[in-house]
Amino acid sequence: MTIPMGALWLRLRQWWGLHAGARFFVTLAAISLVPVVALGTVMATQYRTELRDRGVAQGRLQAALISRLITDTQLESVTLKDGVTVRERSRLDRLADTQVDSGVISRFRLRGPDLRIVYSSDGSGLRYGPAVGDSTDLDGQSAADVLTALKGEPTASIVKTGSGDQNTEVIEAFAPLYNVLTHDLMGVLQVELPYAPIAAQMNAGLHQLYLALGTGLLMLYLVLAALVWWFTRELARTAARFEHQALHDALTDLPNKALFADRISQTATLVERGGGIHLGPGRRGGGAAVVLFNLDGFRDTNEAIGPLNGDAVLTTVAERLRDTVRAVDTVAGLGGDLYGLILAGVEKPDQIEAAAARINRAVEEDIVLDDVDVPIRVTGSMGVVFMPRNGTNAEVLLDRADVALHVAKTSHSKLVCYDDEQNNYDPDRLAMIGQLRAGIDNDELRLHYQPKIDQPGGRVTCVEALVRWQHPDRGLLSPDQFVPLAEQTGLIDDLTRWVLTTALRQLTVWRRVRDDLTVAVNISERSLNHLDLPQMVFDALNETGAAASSLVLEITEGALTSDPDRAGLVMQHLSGAGVQLSLDDFGEGFTSLSTLAELPLNELKVDRIFVQDMLNGPNDAAIVRSVVELGHNLNMTVVAEGVESAEILAALNELGVNAAQGYFFTPPLPSTEIMDWISANTPATMNGDEPPPQ
Structure with a gap:
């Protein structure tokens, strides 16, 4: 509770006038202070x-x-x-x-x-x-x-x-x-x-000396101040109790909607100032996610187990939410089975995926109640907005999060992000979820391939498989138009399985002539954190007859930060079987060097943002140089992506990259064209290669 300075001064004057003993005590303390300060000055000198x-x-x-x-x-x-x-x-x-x-x-x-x-x-x-x-x-x-x-x-x-x-x-x-x-x-x-x-050090010693002197003064007025202290403490406790009741949910003791909105405003102020949100020692985040979390079908559950047990379930969910998030985050009880969360530093959909997975795992654990014979299990849906991307006004953010939550409920999705650019909350976009499932079954997906060019020799030993969707009405769609939907709805596993099998099947045909050729497949964050990913990969290898060493799995840096322990376990399993692992888009995330050194990585890809600007920005050039040196020191192959000019390629060769990739060489090409391009662009010293069959 904030007290205006004028009111505080008035209270101090009233207290001073009513307490004669206090006036005597202050006078005595002031007189006693003179010799003590003199002694302290001599000692300090x-x-x-x-x-x-x-x-x-x-x-x-x-x-x-x-x-x-x-x-x-x-x-x-x-x-x-x-x-x-x-x-x-x-x-x-x-x-x-x-x-x-x-x-x-x-x-x-x-x-x-x-x-x-x-x-x-x-x-x-x-x-x-x-x-x-x-x-x-x-x-x-x-x-x-x-x-x-x-x-x-x-x-x-x-x-x-x-x-x-x-x-x-x-x-x-x-x-x-x-x-x-x-x-x-x-x-x-x-x-x-x-x-x-x-x-x-001297000042610290002086502080200790002053503390000792202050302790002596404290002993002089301790008895007289005891009564005043007790009375003031009781007033403060009463005021704090009233304030807490006004700002917290009575059932869960979480911040209520009023305090939640105030916390959103405070977070938005930090974001707008540009200093970022403090996430811990040496770490700051630029934005935050506001999440509305609502239990699915809780009305039926409440009617089945009774109001008292229903309250126990709500309290348990509140405790689990509070235990799952970090100290810098906020969990609020917004009434009934609706909760609100502010997740600091979470600014992108891929980051909220990891946080949502942890929350769902915690909430969905069985709840055992004394008055109910069977364990209770609840699930929830989430609507998410990001600040500053979706706004910084608390009321606007809550309204938009509510829209996203409504879409999540109606589309039976666990998570929906309100995104103005991608319109993921738009029912037309959500209708594409069902179309994508049918598209996978109806063979509407296509793979285009982009080569990785060894440097400085110019030989192609790997092609990266990039998925496209030949939509019957919208034409050829790029991955950013449908992959995020797949990640939100669980279709990402079916999509990944299709890409793996199709790419490996095509590779077995190409390797009849180019037995050193490998294929790279991108793995999403959600797939990497599934413990059954290795089995999915092994099934695709067995089905196509491809060797494990011919497959390169490209993993984004952000996928390692959501659940590093689980991701590390999955990667160890894959690497142990001979699958090559590549860290994609390196430089835009926050992977620590210790984590990087412990992972079984074979390849490091420099993010295109730094490569494209390295000739104009000395900082970007320094980053590329550092990444190349880091990769070589860790015995990794370093690949530069996003190469768009001969000047950039020459600069990269001077830095010692092992391979390059980008539109300077060729955009991604269909399987019917990529091998012709490779044959036509094979270095003169390797003209004996023949184009493989299509």
Whole structure:
């Protein structure tokens, strides 16, 4: 409950006027505070002085260690009188990078016997200056310290650097540099260490000191404050109880519709500001999904088991939803059997698929009630909207989520996403679900193939199978027009099975002439997270007689993040049987390097977004270079997709990609044309290849 500042000030004045004991206590505490603060000031000053002395001693030790490290491993000269060699400078630069980047030191310099600066880690001050007595780059204290160092004793002091707002304190230390063989004095090492960490330690100690002093003051007024504290606490508890009741569902104790709408508005504000939503240490998400989850047929269940048991079911579902989502997410009870969820960082349909699968698994577990003889099992439907894609207004988002939920109910789908671009909520689009099922049965699907061109030789050893739908009324449809519908309704398994079998059957014909040819098939996130996917693949291999090593399964990076344990288990099973695995669209997801190293991957495909812009964007070029190096270090073949020009191909060859793919070579072609293209574009050194039969 938020209290306006004016009302808060009024309450404080009323409290002050009614409590004379409180006024006496505050006066006594103020008088007692004077000697305590004086004592604390003396102690704090002594503590600060001790820490500064400790910092100076640490600087002397650090300078001595670095000087020994430099003379033992970095320098070859007998003296620094004539400066350092190129080789010595390179070594010193590497040492500087290590020391400065670690934050141990700010910079260091080497001075010759006459105090001229012959090396500086930041490149500053390099000049042939005057002798020690006339040196202008050293103040009085520094000059005294460097003279002490010339006598063989490391020394240090705290000095200020910079000017104005940039003025900072550092520990400046000097140490002699001795030749390791002759033990003659070569010069002087000047090191600057940041004083801020020591100051922070000092401040922490002061905070502890102030805490101890504050504890003493607390003991003075503890008795007098006890009654006021009890009364204030009771008022706060009563206000919090009323506020909680006003904003939470009475049955499930979840946030109610009013609080849910407020949470949506708060999330939308974070999204609109562009800073993203905090998802955990070092992780932020740009958007969120708003989900309406409604139990299927709960009215009949409630009538069968009675209202009290029905309430127990609703409470159990609420607990399961709360346990399934993350701490950054929100679960709300919107009345009856309707629940609301805000899933932070979930911005795309493929991401909500994974979250919905986890929610459904949790909710659909049997519920055992004492008063009911048989376990109760409930299912639910979901309507989803994404912010900011579908809006940022709470009322609009809830209305659109309700539309998506209605479509899910009427189409008997577990999940429907409200998508303005794809109109997945449109009944006409949903009518395509039944048409797609018939299309699979009526052989309306087609496969086009796009080659992967080995680099730099130019030989084709793999073709990627891409599905098309020859719709009887709409013509040839691309995958993005029907594959998302298949993923939402469970038809994706039938579609994947058809693509696998058709592609492998065609491959067995082609391999009569090109026995090194392989075929790649894309696997959706939903299919990858099914434990029966390996058996589906093995059945297709057995049916067509194709070898497991001739099949490459391309998996998107996003499919690995939804359920990495399940996906890893499926991939291990497939790889163990000899199937090759490729990570597609790498670079646009958030796969960790540790996860990538543990997966049985054979191929890494650089996402087309970075490839197409690598000549114009230095960041994209750097990403492509890093992915190529990463893939090679992990013993993977690296394929660049989306190649659209000879200039891009030349740049990719310089980076060392193993293969390339894109419209620069050819768009996807039907099976009747792809092998003719391969034969016509075979390198001259391989003209003995004949086109395989179609």
